[in-house]
Amino acid sequence: MSFSLFSPKNRIINFVLNEHSIRFVELKQANPPIAQKWGERFLPPGIISDGKIIDFESLANIIDECIDEWKIHKRSIRFLVPxxxxxxxxxxxxxxIQADEMKGFLYLELGTSIHLPFEDPVFDTFPLTDNGKTKEILLFAAPEKYVMEYADLFTSLKLIPVAADISPLALYRLYFQMDLASQNENLFIVQFDLTSVTMCIFEEAIPYVMRHFPIPFEINKWEMNKEKDGMLEFKYMGDASELAYQFEDILKEMNKLIDFYRYSLNNGKKEVTKLLLSGDHPLLQVILEKVKDRLDIPVTTISLDSYAKGKAGMVPTRHLLSLGLALKEVQ
Incomplete structure (x- = not known):
């Protein structure tokens, strides 16, 4: 006999928005991760750009339609910060500096010893080392204005935001939950999506460095079809050499970050030991083969297999982020 982790009324909806889609997963149980239901909706270009909401009204209307279609009225939600x-x-x-003094100290140091490329950040911290005189921490920061626009949007549609997260942590959480992590591992996560690539290097479960790169996306060069299960399928109809150039540029950036981590951050004493490739790019399998050919690092992917299988069948792999987000605070 098995029991669900949450009672139905307490299950949280997990939203992932990017420039080309809205996705959600509702988790049934966490170990192994099994989804109760999920959904996806295409977003036309220009509604979200560079992580910022450009057309608030159109996005609100689309999400409102999704709420009706997915029957998730007045639910608590988690979402990813772009x-x-x-x-x-x-x-x-x-x-x-004690834990309860941390945020006050960091706010005082903004603009003097701490420089960020935006004003009025919202942030979180994670402790690393402490030698008695100084301690090292990781600072996770984002511009409060744009993060709150997402929270306010959901609230205006009578959804209840209860937590926000970042995509590398969500994906690592799923990777860890599925018992794929190894001891003393320096994991390079590459999230290769249709309109962007995010790279993050983890030591054990700690993300030390993160980079984000937009990818040119011309909708008229893609053919989009809706499958029977409601999922979207994209087929590239443009010049194949254009995508090849994109892939080459990203491979160069991957090499740069690997070298930065090894030499600039660690003076040659540490190196990436494994690469995890994920994402919703339609040609992810082609990208996987290119990465294996070009990088001298073991490369893996997350295969759900019997995991995440709900009433509607197997969760598509492009919902991995939503599934990882659903595991937040349930381990």
């Missing part, structure tokens, strides 16, 4: 808005920094601060 990767393009997120910065991860390692900082050294005096050891005497």
């Amino acid at each position: 990767d393009s808005l997120v910065i991860i920094r390692k900082l050294s601060i005096p050891s005497e």
Whole structure:
């Protein structure tokens, strides 16, 4: 006999929005991760750009239709902060700064010893080391204005935002939950989507460095079809050499980040030991083969197999982020 982790009335909806889609997963149980239901809706270009909401009214109307279609009225939700808005920094601060003083101290240091490319950040911290004089922390920051626009949007549609997260943590959470992590592992996560690529390097379960790169997306060069299960399928109809150039550029950026981590951050004493490739790009399998050919690092993917199978069948792999987000605070 098995029991669900949550009672139905307490199950949280997990939203992932990017420039080309809205997705959600409702988790049935966490171990193994099994989804109760999921859904997807295409977003036309220009509604969200560089992680920022450009057309608030159109996005609100589309999400409102999704709420009706997916029957998720007045539910509590988690959502991902767009990767393009997120910065991860390692900082050294005096050891005497206590946990309850951390945010006040960081706000005081903004613009002097701490410099961010935006004003009025919302942030979180994670402790690393403490030698008695100074301690190192990781700072996760994003511009409060744009993060709150998403929270306010959901609230205006009578949804209840209860938590926000970042995509590398969501994906790592699923990777860990499925018992794929190894001890002393330096994992390079590459999330290769239709309109952007996010890269993040983890030591054990800690993300140390993150980069985000937009990808040119011309909708007239893609043929979009809706499958019987409601999922969207994209087929590229343009010049194949254009995508090849895109892939080459991203491979160069991957190599740069690997070298930055090894030499600039660790003086050659640490290196990436494994690469996890994920994402919703229609040619992800082609990208996987290119990565395996070009990088001298073991490359893996997340295969759901018997995991995440709900009443409607197997959860598509492009819902991995939503599934990882659903595991937040349930482990």
